[in-house]
Amino acid sequence: MKIRSAEFISSFADVKKCPAPDLPEFAFIGRSNVGKSSLINMLAHSNSLAKTSSTPGKTQTINHFLINKTWYLVDLPGYGFAKGSKTKRAGFGQMIEDYVLKRENLGCLFVLIDSRLPPQANDLNFIEWAGSKDVAVALIFTKIDKLKQGELQKNLKVYEKALLLRWEELPAIILSSAAKSQGKDEILDFIDEALKE
Ligand code: GDP
Secondary structure, three states: OOOOOEEEEEEEOOHHHOOOOOOOEEEEEEEOOOOHHHHHHHHOOOOOOOOOOOOOOOOOOEEEEEEOOOEEEEEOOOEOOOOOOHHHHOOOOHHHHHHHHHOOOEEEEEEEEEOOOOOOHHHHHHHHHHHHOOOOEEEEEEOHHHOOHHHHHHHHHHHHHHHHOOOOOOOEEEEOEOOOOEOHHHHHHHHHHHHHO
């Protein structure tokens, strides 16, 4: 699939205000600074569709973009940010939990993982929680340009082992680099396949 049009639709902190669930949607989530905005902009050939930010814990909203007039790309707030109120840090946040549990048109939740880091508890907890709610999950390892091939393979093995302690089988895993424009076709093909189901 090629993205021919990407249109900002809405930005809300309440899942009840999101657009009517009349089109399939695919959401992207991860810890702050994982490279989510850069990845979304790479997918949509845009420099500014999703706002990149160096401030973890920036405004927490659910952002909908209409892609090719046929599906929604959703930019979810980052979880596990360092700043913010205690209540926001409890669990994964009410907004995120509501979204994952209530959004009936969610085709797949892409959880972004920084490929440079050892498995982080909040990522593993989130993946496990979403899986337990019967949400389709795929993982995107970001910033792979920052690693040598050997390091990347080693980190992936460690991650797969950590996942298999909690999951019976591995979710789909896609490798990406917004800096080198890698992983774009894989992600869009994955969405294309899901749209056909
Ligand atoms: P977000 O907070 O998850 O939306 O992360 P951003 O997209 O704002 O990226 C956080 C930082 O990581 C920024 O300094 C980006 O330039 C950098 N970054 C994002 N993706 C990549 C990547 O694929 N490769 C490299 N080398 N840096 C990246």
